[in-house]
Amino acid sequence: MTKHRPFPRLRTAAASTVLAAVAASSPPAHAAGTSIASQLAHWSAQAGRPGDAAQGDRFFNARHGGEWSCASCHGTPPTGPGKHAGTGKAIDPLAPVANPKAFTDPARVDKWFRRNCRDVLSRECSAAEKADVLAYLAGLGSTPDRSGAR
Amino acid sequence: MSAIRVRVLLAAALGLASLSPAVADGGRAMPRTVPPAYVEECASCHVAYPPGLLPARSWQRLMDGLDRHYGSDASLDADLVTSLGAWLQAHAGTYRRVVEAPPEDRITRSAWFERKHRKIAPDVWRLPSVRSAAQCGACHVGADRGRFDDDDLRMPAGLTPRQRRAWFD
Numbered sequence: 470m471t472k473h474r475p476f477p478r479l480r481t482a483a484a485s486t487v488l489a490a491v492a493a494s495s496p497p498a499h500a501a502g503t504s505i506a507s508q509l510a511h512w513s514a515q516a517g518r519p520g521d522a523a524q525g526d527r528f529f530n531a532r533h534g535g536e537w538s539c540a541s542c543h544g545t546p547p548t549g550p551g552k553h554a555g556t557g558k559a560i561d562p563l564a565p566v567a568n569p570k571a572f573t574d575p576a577r578v579d580k581w582f583r584r585n586c587r588d589v590l591s592r593e594c595s596a597a598e599k600a601d602v603l604a605y606l607a608g609l610g611s612t613p614d615r616s617g618a619r
Numbered sequence: 620m621s622a623i624r625v626r627v628l629l630a631a632a633l634g635l636a637s638l639s640p641a642v643a644d645g646g647r648a649m650p651r652t653v654p655p656a657y658v659e660e661c662a663s664c665h666v667a668y669p670p671g672l673l674p675a676r677s678w679q680r681l682m683d684g685l686d687r688h689y690g691s692d693a694s695l696d697a698d699l700v701t702s703l704g705a706w707l708q709a710h711a712g713t714y715r716r717v718v719e720a721p722p723e724d725r726i727t728r729s730a731w732f733e734r735k736h737r738k739i740a741p742d743v744w745r746l747p748s749v750r751s752a753a754q755c756g757a758c759h760v761g762a763d764r765g766r767f768d769d770d771d772l773r774m775p776a777g778l779t780p781r782q783r784r785a786w787f788d
Contacts, residue, residue, distance in 0.1 A: 555690060556665040557750035557757070587692040 505565045505572040509603040515596035525605030528598060533590040539602070542585075546609050564609040572603075645713035647671045649765025654706055656699055662763070664691065666755045668726060669765040675711035677724035682707065689725075727752040740782065748776040 513519045529539045529547075540547070541554040548567045551560035562568040572578055586594040594602075649669045658667050670678065682704040686694040695703070712718075721729040736752070743749060748757055755762035757775045774786055 553664050555751065555753070557754035558663075558665050560663075584692040584694060587686075588690075 502573050503575040503578065505603055505607045508572050508575075508578060509600060509607055512596050512600040512603060516600045518597065518600070520597075520600030520602075520604030522601070522604040522608045525601035525603070528601055529605055535589060535591060537589050539585065539589060541589075547606070548609055564606050566609055572606075645671055645710065647712065647714075647717075647765075647767070650706075650710045654703060657703055657706065660693075660695055660699065660703070664693070665753050666762045667765070670707045670710035671712040671714070671717065672726045672729075673712055673724060674717050674720050675708050675713075677720045678704070678707040678711050680720075680724050689723075738785070738788065740785075743775065743778065743782060746775055746777045 509520050529543075530545055532538045537554055542560055543551040543563045547563035549562055551563065552558070553560060561570070563571055565571045582599060583593055586592065586598075647669055648671065649667070653667065661667060673681075681688070682700055685700065686692050716731040717729070719730075721732075726732060732752075744752060746757075750757075755767070758772050759767050760773050761767070761771045774783060778786070
C-alpha cells in the first residue's frame with residue numbers, strides 16, 4: 470500500500486507543462502495582433518503621407534525641449550537592449566529586427582506611444598511623427614554600424 | 620534602539636548575514652500571488668517592488684497620480700488602476716517601520732532604507748551599473764523575486780579596490 474504516488478503526479482505536471490508550452494507557442498485565437506508594417510501603414514494613412522525614415526531618425530534622437538530623447542532609454546540605433554534613463558532597468562530592443570515581439574500588440578503600442586511621447590515631448594505624438602519613427606525603426610537592418618544601447 | 624537594529628547587529632556579530640524575510644501579508648516579502656499586470660505594467664520600468672515596502676497611504680497616492688509618476692507618465696486604464704490598486708492595498712506594509720509614509724512616497728527615502736544603505740558611498744550609487752537607488756537589482760540579485768536578504772547580494776560592476784574592501788565591513 471502506498472501513501473504517496475509521486476510518479477503519476479509528476480507525469481501530470483509534465484504534461485501540463487508541455488500543454489502550456491504548446492498553448493503559449495500557438496497563435497492566439499483572437500487575431501488581435503499587429504506588426505510594424507501595419508502600424509506604419511495605419512499612421513501614414515492618418516498623417517496623409519508616408520512615414521519618412523530620415524525624419525524619424527532625427528526625431529528619435531532629438532530632445533524636444535525636455536531632458537530625454539527616445540534614444541535616452543532605447544539606445545541608438547535601438548537594435549540592442551535599452552536602459553531606462555531614470556531607473557536603469559533593462560529594456561528589450563525596440564527595433565523589430567532585434568526583437569520579434571516589438572510592435573505586435575496594438576494595445577501595448579498605443580500605451581507606450583502615449584506614455585513615452587508625454588515623457589519626451591510633454592504631449593502625445595502626432596500621426597506623422599509616429600509614422601516617421603515607425604519608418605525609421607522598420608528600416609533598421611540587422612547589422613548596425615554603431616553599437617546598440619548606450 | 621529598534622528590535623530590527625538589534626537583530627542586525629546581533630547577526631553581524633555572529634557573522635550571520637540573513638534575517639528571515641517576513642512571509643505573511645503586510646511584510647516585506649513578495650506576496651505569493653502577483654498579478655501578471657503588476658509585472659507587465661510596473662516592472663517594465665523598475666523592479667517589481669514588494670507592496671510591503673510602502674504603507675497603504677503611499678500606494679494610494681501613487682496609484683492616484685500615475686500620469687505624473689516620478690517624472691514619467693505611467694498612466695494605465697482605469698480598470699487596471701482599480702485592480703492593481705486593490706492588490707497593493709491588500710498587501711501594503713503594516714509592520715512598524717513602514718507605517719509612516721516616506722517623503723514623496725519613495726521607498727528609497729524611508730528611514731529604514733537610508734539606515735540600511737548608510738555606508739554606501741555616493742560614488743557607488745552613481746556607477747553606471749547602479750545609476751539609481753531604485754535599481755535594486757544592481758546589488759540585490761533576487762530583487763525581481765522580492766528577495767532582499769543580506770546574504771543574497773553581489774558587488775555591482777565598477778567598484779574601486781577600496782570600495783570592494785569596504786563591501787565586507
